[in-house]
Amino acid sequence: MKISQRVYFEISSETVSAETVTASLGMEPDELRIRGTKRAEPPIPPRHSWSVHCRDHGLRIDAQVETILDRIESIRTRLVLMAATQDVQVRLVIVRHFDDDHGEEEAFDVAITEDGKLLEKLPGQHQLLGWYLSDEQLGFLAEIRCAIWADEYA
Numbered sequence: 298m299k300i301s302q303r304v305y306f307e308i309s310s311e312t313v314s315a316e317t318v319t320a321s322l323g324m325e326p327d328e329l330r331i332r333g334t335k336r337a338e339p340p341i342p343p344r345h346s347w348s349v350h351c352r353d354h355g356l357r358i359d360a361q362v363e364t365i366l367d368r369i370e371s372i373r374t375r376l377v378l379m380a381a382t383q384d385v386q387v388r389l390v391i392v393r394h395f396d397d398d399h400g401e402e403e404a405f406d407v408a409i410t411e412d413g414k415l416l417e418k419l420p421g422q423h424q425l426l427g428w429y430l431s432d433e434q435l436g437f438l439a440e441i442r443c444a445i446w447a448d449e450y451a
Contacts, residue, residue: 299400300425302393304361306369306443309346310385318347321379322372327352344386355401358391358428365389366434373441380442389438391447393425401425 305327308318315329326347333340349368351361369376380387394400403423408416430438438445 298395298423299397299402300393300395300423301397301400302358302361302391302425303351304358304365304392305348305350305390306365306388307346307348307390308379308385308387309344310383311344312384313345315345315347318345318379318385321383322347322375324349324369324372355425357425358393359430362389362391362428362430362434366437370437373437376441386444387442388444388446391428391445393447393449395449395451 310318311332315326315331319325319329327350328346328348330342330344330346332342332345335341349365351364353361353364356364376387379385403420405417405420406424410416
């Protein structure tokens, strides 16, 4: 089975522009969207958004989350203030696609233990499956009022 997955951190709002978010945080996003630039009524996109992405391939979700949290750690205080005082939604988005033609194949690695035993990975134990967040990471996300949104597609 081939799996592809991505993680990004997003701040969105119907009223607070992505430019305002950039100015308030003092950090440029990887992507931004402006409400109503594709269509005015009803507006598409429906919200302004400012986002930071992990674009490294072959990483488990927890490694991607760590990469993103490391990137935004320096603006933590500003994120806390923005989440508490602005009309914004803060979320960590996790997207996984199973059987994706462009995804990563399951690796069938073989390892030898210190006592010489052969360990062979069984099918169905894709190296990208499974993930966890530490209590420190969850604390950081809670402090900045960040929701976790996870989607999986087959």
